[in-house]
Amino acid sequence: MNKRPGIWFYIFLVVFVFFVMFPFIWVFLTSIKPPGEIFNNFKWFTSNPSLESYENALTNRPLVRYMMNSFIISSLTTIIAIAFASIAAYALTRLPIKFKGLILGVILAASMFPQIAIISPIYNFITAVGLRNSYMGLVIPYITISLPLAIWILATFFQKIPWELEESAKLDGATPFQTFRKVIFPLAAPGVFTTGILVFIAAWNEYLFALTINTEDTWRTVPVGISFYQSQFTIPWGDISAATVIVTIPIVILVLIFQRRIVAGLTSGSVKE
């Protein structure tokens, strides 16, 4: 276990990281080629880099609008889901209620529901209340995806908070709600934040609902918008590469900053400590 890693280990690491990153590297290198050089050309580096593809990507399709839509929808989803989930997860881990196992079971089951099984009634509902092509039209179904996920992860984080603090707050005469606000919440804030990142990423990446509910171009989100760059007859790979780079950069930044938290959140539900 505590062997000092040798040179072979680092060579393996470099090769592994290279394979994982290869699609991004190639797409980036393509995006800075002049569009004429892309076809039937497998040279890695272009001798005259240009930003033409970036210009095209931003002007041929409303990419900035897609990103704004995605950002607003994902933020709203995160805020609503976290608000409901943190209250529920607190009650489930801390308060003496019955049927905890059953409630958690229902929530876990809901998080496993295939989206295709609920999409047609949700589509009918959103159409009936006139929310097609709007932000709320997607925020409502996204809560289905994020709420169970958020409750599940938050319950794990809340479980780890030491009990004694709560007991002493209770002895000092704090109500359960005060305990929650003054003791639990500050301690749980890192967990809540982590859950928020995961919920945000899940909402940002969703495709099926975004595809069926927001069908007007100005209301599309990033994943759907990108998949519609190709037209019937031509596939503008230059535009697509540039657009991919543009939408990937915020995610790369997010991951670089919060990687520790993300890993903690991802693994919290699966490993017992």
Add this chain to the structure above:
Amino acid sequence: MKFELSEKQLGYLMVAPALLLVIMITLWPVAQSFYNSLFDYRLNDPSRSERFVKSNVDLERYANDFFYLSRDLEGLAGQAPNQDVADAATKISKDIEAYHEKLLAMDGLSEQYEEVEGRLASFTAISDRELKYAEVDKDFASDYKDFLTSAEKEITTLSQNSEDEAFKTASANVAGAINSSNRAIIESNFIGLGNYSKYLQSERMWKALGNTMFFTVASVGVELVLGLLIALLINRVFMGRGLVRASVLIPWAIPTAVAAMMWAFLYDGQTGIVSHYFEQFGLIRDASVLLSTGTGGMFSVIFADVWKTTPYMALLLLAGLQTISGSLYEAAEVDGANKWQQFWKITLPMLKSAILVALLFRTLDAFRVFDLIFVLTGGGPANSTESISIYAYITLFSQQNFGAGSVLSVIVFACVAIISTLFIKFIGSDLFAGRSSR
């Protein structure tokens, strides 16, 4: 005691909103999907665009059509070229009047009909379902429809046999009006399990289900083995850990649709670098194979999925590995166990629950695969990569057939339920152990 009670109530109060939301937007729609699957329910067909357990009359449409129909039918007898034709037209006119009166004689129908006529006269659309549709007796509806069908046929024949141009046009119009009135009478589109028996015999459905299972088993299998290998290799202290972790997280974090677009570019027969290298290394016979043949398509989809999710799998397993205490290995070393024995006797058993949980989440995710395949191959070539979710999506939204599409949704749901039940049997109560007990 009093405090305890109120704390309990507060607990329920705090869980209730989230639980209600979950029930409203996941459990209720699943029930709805199942209900929809029992109907011949199509959004693009006005007579089937609602779910009717009983026979109904679309009064808005019927009142509108009937107004023109009765006027034109009475006029038709006057225009008839000979007495026989005039008699036939009069008879149809009288019979239709009789059916119409019988319809209005039903409970409360005449008031409803008047109200609808009033709305029509003022050109306001009727959005209230209660007003628009009137439930009618099943036998009456089918009699009336049969009669209208035969009347339409008769008048069409009269029209075709006639040599008088004016009568020809007038009678053709009447036939059209009868046809329209006929469609305003809607027989129940409840067909019970009819959709199911259709799909259980459908080759395309079984093919899609087979594709989905193959995709799930192959991609999750490869991901597990590769992920475990990677986790074992990087489970140690080394320089640049953060960098490796971040690079591994990026494929997981980008939208699947964006990843699929990237791979579509890499696999492309003309400009794709991956297909180019595969051809150069002799792995495929020419660069177009990856996206234009069934096997190539399936391979491409699985390969892209492995790229996107193996890192995630490795992270989950790495977290599991890090909980195994080093002293276990030291003890095994002292006892003379080699690395291989250590792996089988210590690592795997200790990792069992982490592996099962990771497998559960990944299997369910892979089984409902949609965006990756939809964007990368669109289910093609020739449906060879079509997953069950994609087939359901096409039936629901491209064909607007909500009844049949819901059957496919229910099938996906049932499969997911079976898979999770099996896994949870294996995992046992471990999953809840840390959370439900205080």
